[in-house]
Amino acid sequence: MALSSQDVHNLLEQTLACRSPAEWRQMKEKCRGTFSGSLIEHLHPPKPGSQKNEICEILCMWMLEPHERDALVAKDAMEHSEPDYKPLVEIYTLRKSTQLFLIKQAYLTRFKRHMDQDIISDSSHSFQKILAALATSHRSHQAETSHHIAKCDAKRLYEAGKGSTSTTGSIDESIVLEMFSKRSVPQLRLTFSSYKHIYGHEYIKTLKKESSGEFEESLAVVIKCMHEPAKxxxxxxxxxxxxxxxNRSTLSRVMVGSMEVGVENVKVEFQRRYGIKLQDAISENIPVGDYRDFLLALANTPFTCSSTMKL
Incomplete structure (x- = not known):
């Protein structure tokens, strides 16, 4: 069943009328039951750039189950001539191992390929190296966290910056990649907190202080997403x-993704960082229309942090 212009208008009216998280969940269930067969088609509109396609895309992203949406986002990120690794970073750092398993299954079902293999088929980019390490971590890590291990790893990170063998940057890549492959995301978060406690500043600040290469820049993005998702x-x-x-597809993905980490946290950080409310920034930068109305509805809905972040 295809989404007509009237379908889109009706869906928008109904979803904008929802106010509570429970109402939004009920509306999403109704939408998925009615339009599930046409979602994939409208996630990749045939004529990009129009406001109609923008609202179709974000509505469809919103309607999909999170693991189905992530599988499609991952595939789309890798299909460009220059892959966009940030959506993959978001998936591998902000999803539980159980959720990542569902994402991979959805990817395999839809595309008949293994997501990990597609990501690391050519590990020439620093993002790919880091993602490969995180993929290994998700398959093998222990769920418990240890303050002792975090302190030891923080010291190893400090030493990795002092004893680098890299010709282009400041960090010993092998130590970082080994750590990322053996530690869970919660354990890595604890390590970065320990680093700040021991050395008095964030590890990312250390990366920016030194002569940064591609690996350091990629690592900084991964750590920021992992450790400070609201920022x-x-x-x-x-x-x-x-x-x-x-950048509309990116905006749609990020807006829906911000709901997964707690849109209220993102709104607070956005206003603190830029001195303007997120809703006001949307109104100022996005043309009047259905797409802007839906973005504002997402920003105004009092969602709380989802279980995605309880890693």
């Missing part, structure tokens, strides 16, 4: 809103 998403929202029509 990461607020920055991504600001960038994508300023990017014009070419």
């Amino acid at each position: 990461y998403y607020s920055k991504m929202l600001k960038i994508s809103m300023k990017g014009g029509m070419k």
